[in-house]
Amino acid sequence: METLTFDLDKKPLREINQFLHGDASTLNGKSIVIENPNGAHNIAVGLKADVEVTIKGHAGYYAAGMNQLAKVVVEGSVGSGVAENMMSGHVHVKGFASNAAGATANGGLLVIDGDAGLRCAIALKGADIVVGGSVGSFSAFMAQAGNLVILGDAGEGLGDSIYEARLFVRGKVKSLGADCEEKVMGPEERKILVDLLSRSGHGDVDPDSFKLYGSARTLYHFHVDNAGAY
Amino acid sequence: MCGIVGLLVKNQKMRANIGELMLPMLIGMTERGPDSAGLAMFSAPVADDARKLSLYSGEEDFNWVKLGHEFEKHLGTKAQIEPKANHAVLTTTLEPATVKVWLLENYPKLHLLSVGQLMDIYKDVGTPAEVAARYDFKNFSGTHLVGHTRMATESAITPAHAHPFTAGEDWCLVHNGSLSNASSIRRKLQHEGIAFETDNDTEAACRFLQWRMREGDDLETALNHGFDELDGFYTLLMGTRDQLALVRDPFACKPAIIAEHDDYVAIASEFRSLAHLPDIKNAKVFEPSPKEMYVWKL
Structure with missing residues (x-):
């Protein structure tokens, strides 16, 4: 695989991102290394080629935001909004992630080895997120579709006003949000969990140590008894 | 932000x-x-009985040395003044309350940013x-x-x-x-x-x-x-x-x-x-x- 190295100390981020936005046919299969990220915002946003990008350090806000097809590895931590609105591809954060990790993501896989901050997977629309540590409060708020796997604990108000996303939690949940409840994990959900654990480097973790949470579906179906509240 | x-x-x-x-x-x-x-x-x-006062003047060319002299003359006590552009640190053993009154009477446009022994x-x-x-x-x-x-x-x-x-x-x-x-x-x-x-x-x-x-x-x-x-x-x-x-x-x-x-x-x-x-x-x-x-x- 051809490897290209960029040094953010020497080259402006805009030029690197513009290179990464080039014609997919010239990028596909390439491996790009970005050195000295030093917490810069918007590194590797809007990628749409089957390219591998390795960020050698801590990244700032919106790292790998809006990702399509690409595989982005951050060898450090990220600020708010990593892989925000991802459509497909794979984003792997080896450190921790700040708030709103994977917000509104439609597809692809986001793996965070450390903790994630508040509002992780907020308004999730179909992507898969695996957090090796714990997540902060209000995670999966209004999550519509997709899966959030949490190997550690969850903060307050998990899954508030959730639609059809699945939340797998191994540790403690401080509190569940409105209309979020524990579900029975059937074979279909268990299969999804096993697959995600294996794809995120947690194949050795016992899937039976997780609890499944989802929507009680009392908020988004019309119910005549609630007519006064609508 | x-x-x-x-x-x-x-x-x-x-x-x-x-x-x-x-x-x-x-x-x-x-x-x-x-x-x-x-x-x-x-x-x-600064010494136990002394205080530092951080002062701010809107004027670039404020005469801090003159302020120091007047301070010593009016109040009959030594003062150390370290100017930096439109800012200065005044060190004195006088009670901060007394200094504040003097500043208000003589330099009403000056702004007192802080009083302390360690902090500027x-x-x-x-x-x-x-x-x-x-x-x-x-x-x-x-x-x-x-x-x-x-x-x-x-x-x-x-x-x-x-x-x-x-x-x-x-x-x-x-x-x-x-x-x-x-x-x-x-x-x-x-x-x-x-x-x-x-x-x-x-x-x-x-x-x-x-x-x-x-x-x-x-x-x-x-x-x-x-x-x-x-x-x-x-x-x-x-x-x-x-x-x-x-x-x-x-x-x-x-x-x-x-x-x-x-x-x-x-x-x-x-x-x-x-x-x-x-x-x-x-x-x-x-x-x-x-x-x-x-x-x-x-």
């Missing part, structure tokens, strides 16, 4: 270069706060780089500091509205965020006889915490009262004689990141401002949890 930075240097040798270490931290927060900047610097204390405050409008150059932050030495870059969202851009704010000796606070009940806190404190210099929301938080401590709270209890009373978004960083303290609001609306190293503790709104610090790769870098108090002692 605003930027906050804090640095507490544990390595004795590095204390001589605290300004140089801090400068890229402050400049790194320019995008978060381009309109004003400020710094509270804690260094070796510098703040002004301008980009962080401009403000740092104006006061030569780069060559400062000391033990710990609190800095701020401001992007005003709720009150005017003036030197007085810039951070850090102080209320009481050797105690200061910077704030990233906005408070929605600053006016009601201000009214409540005014009923307690506490005077305000600006309509800035951070000043309300600053005087609220100082009032709680005056009423007997320790810093932790005062901050717990703060969690109950302050409504809005905030990351607050405070400096005292021998410590830095940090809290974030329960929703963690405003960012903060911490690097703990054997030689130093560094705090900033974003990692960008910590990236240059020596041996940062071996520091423990983490994000502080909401509604928790973090305190680092010298």
Whole structure:
């Protein structure tokens, strides 16, 4: 695989991102290394080629935001909004992630080895997120579709006003949000969990140590008894 | 949006270069706060019976030497004055209350930024780089500091509205965020006889915490009262004689990141401002949890 190295100390981020936005046919299969990220915002946003990008350090806000097809590895931590609105591809954060990790993501896989901050997977629309540590409060708020796997604990108000996303939690949940409840994990959900654990480097973790949470579906179906509240 | 930075240097040798270490931290927060900047610097204390007063004049070419002479002549006591552009530190053994009255009578346009034995405050409008150059932050030495870059969202851009704010000796606070009940806190404190210099929301938080401590709270209890009373978004960083303290609001609306190293503790709104610090790769870098108090002692 051809490897290209960029040094953010020497080259402006805009030029690197513009290179990464080039014609997919010239990028596909390439491996790009970005050195000295030093917490810069918007590194590797809007990628749409089957390219591998390795960020050698801590990244700032919106790292790998809006990702399509690409595989982005951050060898450090990220600020708010990593892989925000991802459509497909794979984003792997080896450190921790700040708030709103994977917000509104439609597809692809986001793996965070450390903790994630508040509002992780907020308004999730179909992507898969695996957090090796714990997540902060209000995670999966209004999550519509997709899966959030949490190997550690969850903060307050998990899954508030959730639609059809699945939340797998191994540790403690401080509190569940409105209309979020524990579900029975059937074979279909268990299969999804096993697959995600294996794809995120947690194949050795016992899937039976997780609890499944989802929507009680009392908020988004019309119910005549609630007519006064609508 | 605003930027906050804090640095507490544990390595004795590095204390001589605290300004140089801090400068890229402050400049790194320019995008978060381009309109004003400020710094509270804690260094070796003056004599037990002396106080340092940080003074600010709007005029570039203010005659600080003349002020020093008049001070000594009128009040019959020695004073040391160290000017830096439109700012000066006045050191005296006179009661701060007496000095304040004298300043008000003779130099009503001067602004008294702080009183203390260890802390000097510098703040002004301008980009962080401009403000740092104006006061030569780069060559400062000391033990710990609190800095701020401001992007005003709720009150005017003036030197007085810039951070850090102080209320009481050797105690200061910077704030990233906005408070929605600053006016009601201000009214409540005014009923307690506490005077305000600006309509800035951070000043309300600053005087609220100082009032709680005056009423007997320790810093932790005062901050717990703060969690109950302050409504809005905030990351607050405070400096005292021998410590830095940090809290974030329960929703963690405003960012903060911490690097703990054997030689130093560094705090900033974003990692960008910590990236240059020596041996940062071996520091423990983490994000502080909401509604928790973090305190680092010298």
